[in-house]
Amino acid sequence: MxxxxxxxxxxxxxxxxxxxxxxxxxxxxxxxxxxxxxxxxxxxxxxxxxxxxxxxxxxxxxxxxxxxxxxxxxxxxxxxxxxxxxxxxxxxxxxxxxxxxxxxxxxxxxxxxxxxxxxxxxxxxxxxxxxxxxxxxxxxxxxxxxGSRSFYTKDRPINTPEDLKGLKIRVMESVTAVNMVKDLGGSPTPISWGELYTALQQGVVDGAENNPPSFYLSRHYEVCKFYTLDEHTVLxxxxxxxxxxxxxxxxxxxxxxxxxxxxxxxxxxxxxxxxxEEALAEVQKAGVEIIRPDKSLFSEEVNEIYDKYKDDTEMYQLIQDIRATK
The missing domain is CATH 3.40.190.170 (Bacterial extracellular solute-binding protein, family 7)
Structure with missing residues (x-):
């Protein structure tokens, strides 16, 4: 209210x-x-x-x-x-x-x-x-x-998509983001940005995903001590x-x-x-473990998202045009 x-x-x-x-x-x-x-x-x-x-x-x-x-x-x-x-x-x-x-x-x-x-x-x-x-x-x-968005978590590091299973991950109110986390094995949980710090503290979610400056400036690093740079989306x-x-x-x-x-x-x-650069340096100083995983393990798990667009001629062509841009 x-x-x-x-x-x-x-x-x-x-x-x-x-x-x-x-x-x-x-x-x-x-x-x-x-x-x-x-x-x-x-x-x-x-x-x-x-x-x-x-x-x-x-x-x-x-x-x-x-x-x-x-x-x-x-x-x-x-x-x-x-x-x-x-x-x-x-x-x-x-x-x-x-x-x-x-x-x-x-x-x-x-x-x-x-x-x-x-x-x-x-x-x-x-x-x-x-x-x-x-x-x-x-x-x-x-x-x-x-920048690129990556996962950060409270209690355990994410080295492979398998590590996301059973974890509640905050996402934006985005169908695409929800589907991505589902395909990677996590449980997507839409929460507004302003409420996320408290949600992490109270265990409403186990982690979130965002770019380094947002992770740092939001002070989410005070709660989440693992940051996995899988760089899954460029939003x-x-x-x-x-x-x-x-x-x-x-x-x-x-x-x-x-x-x-x-x-x-x-x-x-x-x-x-x-x-x-500043954000990554500062969160490391604060005790955050920076993880650089094999990104191919993550990209392979989300191929189904692209398969869903094969019947949407306009959208599928847009994806091809983006990939062909040099």
Whole structure:
């Protein structure tokens, strides 16, 4: 009940500021996200705001609400859809519930490496997927790097898929993520990011999966002392605008915003590499055992996920096109 009331209050707060900003001659853009202010994505958003202010000559101002101040990723997407929030950042895993084709990016071991993922996301395929959300009032603006996701656990290390059997693993509200953990032998348990630390402490789940900076900044390493770098999925973060907001912008304003977004993406990707190295070093100092398993053992177990798409001509072709991208 408290969470619901907070959501309603936030809706009123963000929606109530719009008319005043327009009357003052300055367009204030409200961007809500769930990450900590020390995260590379938030720092890139701050940089984006500075750049946007400069490009627009002070006519456009970015106001950022971090750390789930305005709700979970799903709630922020819903606020965009009804026009009560202008922009947000969500994981592809969350977005697939609103733009179904996005689920292709959540398939395990889809990309050969980091550069391959950038080539796909920054190219025609990635742009086409960004456009997929427009029929749901969500306009994709670009992809931030979120690295690769791997498993971390409390009581025992994961060296092979066999070690996942019987373990409750937190996943996002993503059908693809649920199927992946099932195929690997674990028990997928969707829990919101903000509730995960307590869930790990209390034994509601035995582990989770995420990238190194998220593992570190969330302080989940205080509870989970085993981190297995199987790097099963490369799930980018997606920066979105609500179409209600986007369509109110002039062509010039859209151009300023898109340029500021593009500049922030390059900046964030550099920060991300640094944050990955720092995160792994810090969790090791805190006593976390870093495990580098044979990834082929994991990739072989999820082939059935791809087999399920053979009868879906459009999706199967998309997978082939991604794999063929050089």
């Amino acid at each position: 408290k969470s619901y009331l907070k959501y309603i209050v936030c809706l009123v707060l963000v929606s109530g500021s719009y008319s005043c900003n327009e009357l003052a001659g300055t367009r204030t853009i409200r961007l809500g996200h769930g990450l900590d202010t020390s995260h590379s994505v938030h720092k890139a958003m701050v940089k984006m705001g500075e750049n946007l202010n400069e490009l627009s000559g002070g006519k456009m101002v970015l106001k950022i609400y971090p750390s789930q101040q305005l709700g979970t990723e799903r709630q922020c997407l819903e606020l965009l859809q009804i026009g009560s929030l202008d922009m947000t950042k969500v994981s592809v895993g969350t977005l697939e519930n609103f733009a179904p084709k996005m689920k292709v990016l959540g398939l395990p071991f889809l990309f050969r490496d980091r550069q391959h993922s950038f080539d796909v996301l920054d190219g025609p395929i990635g742009q086409s997927l960004l456009n997929e959300g427009e029929q749901y009032w969500l306009k994709g603006l670009g992809y931030y790097d979120a 980018p973060d997606v920066l979105l605008a609500g179409t209600h907001f986007w369509n109110r912008l002039s062509e010039e304003e859209q151009g300023w915003l898109k340029q500021a977004v593009d500049n922030s993406i390059g900046y964030q990707r550099k920060l991300w590499l640094e944050s990955e």
